[in-house]
């Protein structure tokens with residue numbers, strides 16, 4: 001038994017694809033057949049037989065990047081869901097990110113909720129049921145905007161904050177000011193986690209504030225942020 | 228997703244689980260009830276009710292997966 005290196009999870013950026021099960025929308029990996037269960041950790045195992053996933057010389061594990069600008073812009077556009085995830089357990093640190101044993105989202109951003117839903121609706125069973133689940137939730141709550149309902153449905157299911165990204169934003173993550181704001185979101189999503197879990201509203205508001213700053217920074221129609 | 232070369236292996240054990248517990252996303256995690264103080268005489272304070280069913284939340288279930 002060795003002492004842990006860290007007593008707080010590692011936080012990193014990654015993308016998800018929208019899927020659905022009988023209870024509504026779910027987060028799926030665009031890289032492998034993996035679904036993040038709501039309110040339960042996702043745990044990695046290696047199909048190549050590594051005993052301890054993620055293994056050093058293998059590609060197994062749950063991925064996250066240190067900065068969202070490292071995500072290929074087309075990948076973000078294709079998947080539509082960006083966010084910070086907590087990684088814990090055995091974690092292999094890389095030059096630009098991590099592979100973890102366990103993962104759970106900390107904060108999510110939908111590129112364009114209506115668009116994400118439309119895209120899933122490519123005729124597949126999953127998309128059809130995602131749409132059904134979201135429409136059902138919308139009717140139950142007397143809401144009209146599908147996208148708005150998707151945000152609410154993900155938030156309720158996973159119990160984490162969900163925000164909408166300005167449509168023109170993926171490339172903007174490469175800008176220095178926006179990069180710094182994204183870094184603050186990642187840091188706060190991890191540092192404030194214990195307090196938020198205990199219901200500390202100040203900690204929740206702190207995360208909301210840094211998210212608001214990031215969203216402002218991503219709006220091309222607003223004047224540039226002060227240095 | 229390219230991560231660069233591996234640098235080191237960390238053993239990470241969060242003190243507080245990153246997974247929200249229970250079925251009530253809008254409700255804060257329940258803290259243990261305060262211990263009732265001994266109060267003299269018959270005006271003693273009643274024991275506080277147990278807060279919420281959230282304290283008996285389901286244990287997280289894990290789903291195995293590779294390279295995701």
Ligand SMILES: [Zn+2]
Nearest residue numbers: 046050058060
């Ligand atoms: Zn492996």
